[in-house]
Amino acid sequence: MSDVLDRFLRYVRYDTQSDERSTSFPSTEKQLVLLRALVDELRGIGLADVAIDEYGYVMATVPATSAKATVPTIGFIAHVDTSPEMSGAGVNPVVHRRYDGRDLVLPDDQSAVLRLAENPALAEQTGCDIVTASGTTLLGADDKAGVAEIVTAAAHLVAHPEISHGTIRIAFTPDEEVGRGTAHFDVARFGARFAYTVDGGSRGEVEAESFSADAMTVTFHGFNTHPGYAKGRMINAIRIAANFLHRLPADRLAPEATDGHEGFVHPYVMQAGVDRTSVKLLIRDFQTDALREKELFVKHLAQEATAAYPGAWLETAVEESYRNMKEVLDRHPDVIEYAREAVRCAGLEVRSRSIRGGTDGSRLSFMGLPTPNLFAGEQNFHSRLEWVSVCDMEKAVEVIVNLARIWEERSW
Ligand SMILES: [Zn+2]
Helix, strand or coil: CCHHHHHHHHHCCCCCECCCCCCCCCCCCHHHHHHHHHHHHHHHHCCEEEEECCCCCEEEEECCCCCCCCCCCEEEEEECCECCCCCCCCCCCEEECCCCCCCEECCCCCCCEECHHHCHHHHHHCCCCEEECCCCCCCCHHHHHHHHHHHHHHHHHHHCCCCCCCCEEEEEECCCCCCCCCCCCCHHHHCCCEEEEEEECCCCEEEEEECEEEEEEEEEECECCCHHHCCCCCECHHHHHHHHHHHCCCCCCCHHHCCCCCCEEEEEEEECCCCEEEEEEEEEECCHHHHHHHHHHHHHHHHHHHHCCCCCEEEEEEEEEECCCHHHHCCCHHHHHHHHHHHHHCCCCCEEEEECCCCHHHHHHHCCCCCCEEECCCECCCCCCCEEEHHHHHHHHHHHHHHHHHHHHCCC
């Protein structure tokens, strides 16, 4: 069995679901079980500086084999947690050998069927082994595929000292799925100049652009009184919020109406009372400047709604979430250039994708560690129809090894 598959099948059996309601770090104790197992495995492979810190971050070093002093330290990062949206307990991976276009029926739930017609990415997997869960849980390829690929590439580099490379750092992190994956990531301790998250989709993908994101809260203040005696006095904040939501365009600027490079405004949580109703909105765009425009537009609509209810008043607040990593990566073109070259050296076509969301790399890039995202082979993530191709996982290992080599070759 291929090494990367063997590791992957082991890792997915650990329940590592994170929990957004938790106030501890990592958010769930069970993530530490896999993180500690990884420490043992990395030591067994012969990596140096293997350590787990008080927050659960695991870091290790593949020592340099090159005599060149100028090769920058490069990092590879993957997260061990799985999404709170779908159960990750009792994952029972199923390997479907030599895919030939047939429907893949998941054994524990006959209604869970992976069909070519609904999964165009399967079209390029003929002859490859496909791994799915058994129908009642997610698989956890997001991002245990990335973990397995990085460990396998590190083991390959240790076993092949004839491959010249600089110092390679690897890190495994908790709590990515609840947006806290970088909360305690010690960039200085990691010590890499540039890094790659291995947490993407189809083979060949290199993602160097993410959304820029803010969170906006719009709060309408009304006036509550006994409804039996409210004539001419009550100001119902719920009605103001409804008026505001009605003004938001539905045929543009909404997640349901946009794709590609378009941004959006997305009301996603409302806390409603007569006296006070607040609406939380996600503001997204690839251009950071355009966030401000969208926020002013939202504020304008909220003011119009409020003005229709004399005596009501309005509060708005904006909080920065993360920024488009492209703003940082544009200053370090080699990071992307070498990734593309590593993909081509593995015999693959480069696919450049813009992430309509954020990654740990978006935050790390602004913490001083430029970090684009590489494919890991993940498909249908956060779903019980999640799957990964063993061919893609093997290619990802090859790309990581190529990258280590290319960074050395390009240094002098
Ligand atoms: Zn992920």
